[in-house]
Amino acid sequence: MTRKYKRKKTNSNKTRSILLTTLLVSVAFLMGLWFGKNNVSFQGLETYVNEMSSQIRSVFSNLNEDKKREKLADYHFFDMDQGSSVLLEAFDGTTILIDTGRYDDSDPRIINYLNAEIGIGGEIDLLIFTHNDADRIGNGDLVLDYFQVNEVWMNGMDHTSETYSEVLDALSESDAIYAEPKNGYTTEIGAFSIEVLHPLENEKQSSQNDESIITRITLGDTVLMHMGDANIAVEERILNEASTASLQSDIIVLGNHGSSTSTSKEWLQAIKPSVAIYQAGVGNHYGTPHREIVQLFDDHPAELLGTDNYGTIHIVVNENNQIDISTEDEG
Template identity: 45%
Template sequence: MVYRKKKRKLTKKQQKQQKKITLLVSIILFSFIFGLFVGKNDNPGNTLIEKAEQLKKEWIALIQERSPKVSEKNTTKNQKAQIHFLDVEQGSSTLIQSDDGTTILIDTGRYEDKDKRIMTYLDHYIGTGGKIDLLIFTHNDSDHIGYGDLILKYYDVKEVWMNGYDSTSKIYERVLDAIENSSTRYVEPKSGDTHQIGPFYLEVFNPTPKARNNPNDDSIVTKISFNEFRGLFSGDASSSVEKDIIETRENLNADLLLMGHHGSNTSTSEEWIKAISPEISIYSAGINNGYRHPGPEAISRLDELNIPTYGTSKDGTISIEVSKNGMFTIETEKEE
């Protein structure tokens, strides 16, 4: 993964850590040089060298504390999990939670939602001021980064993923400022990266190291697995990205597919559906939205392959309960 440092003012915590590292390095260099100078006198030289070695160990430990942690794939079993596709009108937000408290939030809805329902949902499912282990902004459109700045302010967000391609919008700038003013770790994942967080194993399929320079097609596309269940989350990637992923990746199969671009006709191609072979599909869109999402052609492609589709515009918030053996049940906010 690419750990990108934004050219912004360091937080107070980062400043303190940087000063401590600088001080430790200075002491180590001084002790080493002085130790060489008095090396002929066994006792003084040895004492200083031992001190330098001890300081070196402290310095390495501090560096490791600041560095991103890489973990092996966790084979933890026997945990239930819940996936909530939140009804945030014409936007997208998915909350994933496991029994052990691990929480992943993918996107934060639309900024124009004056009711700020994303905050109400998080207060309900996580609790005000609660922990979010991983916050993924699939891309920087306002209907996906929505109230991300408030979430970073009011929740304990451990790590944030963004696709690394800048935007000129004020909403994006507010999100960057919120990241800078928090203690969260900032990451820019690329295709081929993997990441373990609690019982969840994430595989990144997009974006590629070479930017497509298209806000939607540079979306972070991930496959998230736990127990025997797998979900694929497409962001706003189009069928051209889907084709690239099919040609470069293996084992795309998933139980659940979040349709690309709110169910648009330009995503969720027949080739993509067959490669994933999902048991259910979900789209996130608002009622009577001006984009006419979901697209009838995309829904038809799923219907022809006998894959049931749920959507927030007709079902409200969609909750999936995943059992310890990977079996799942679906509950919708609105009755059909």
């Protein structure tokens, strides 16, 4: 199934249509003039036609180049059952991977997804583990082993799981730069601008969920907010400290797989997303997305999409202020 969501109307297609129509009409008119003159040689006509054909090919070539430049990025929200993983690929080749799925994924499907998108052994400029629960860092060790990861972000909160230990071992054996970014940190990685909204500096939360790395990632005019598993209390803290305008985002990945413990009405009103995405397994025993979250979007213009219903969700970000959405399954 393919869906399209247009953020803003654009006249680029209309402009192209007018340009091509004008060109073709001009060619037809001038050709008529040439045929109407008795003193025109066939060789002269042939030269003229060749020149016009060359110009037309040049125009089409330029239009194709413009079309290529329209696409700024591919955002892949992978179907990871009750796990999470998002891949952002910019036009300049920069890649950001946020989380790596569940520890008990037997495929493991994250490797298959990445092989298909960035190539076997491809480069990942930034790998963000939003927090260290096994549904977020699962198969993170394999990603670090199989792919060229340049930088890794973690929240710095230790975990007792074997999965966490395996990720740390793989990280120590890699050449990746390691960082624990905190609230207020901003950076640019390739075409992406990244702002970290959480966790707080020198203030540990009581749970991995509430120590999630929350990022606001900008490319062109499009902003993506990724919540990890942060709960409503974290949202409230951010709302109290930040201006509403600084939080607005076009796309939001809902906290905690669409759980009612995240995404308050006030938070949604502040973010003002056009598209909201959650990653959850079909019939999962957590019951996500919870009914309260689904009902919240009944009264909100944002399109709510989940991997439980649609499989992997693919968003193309264009420079002409258009977001194109395609989904794997109708669900």
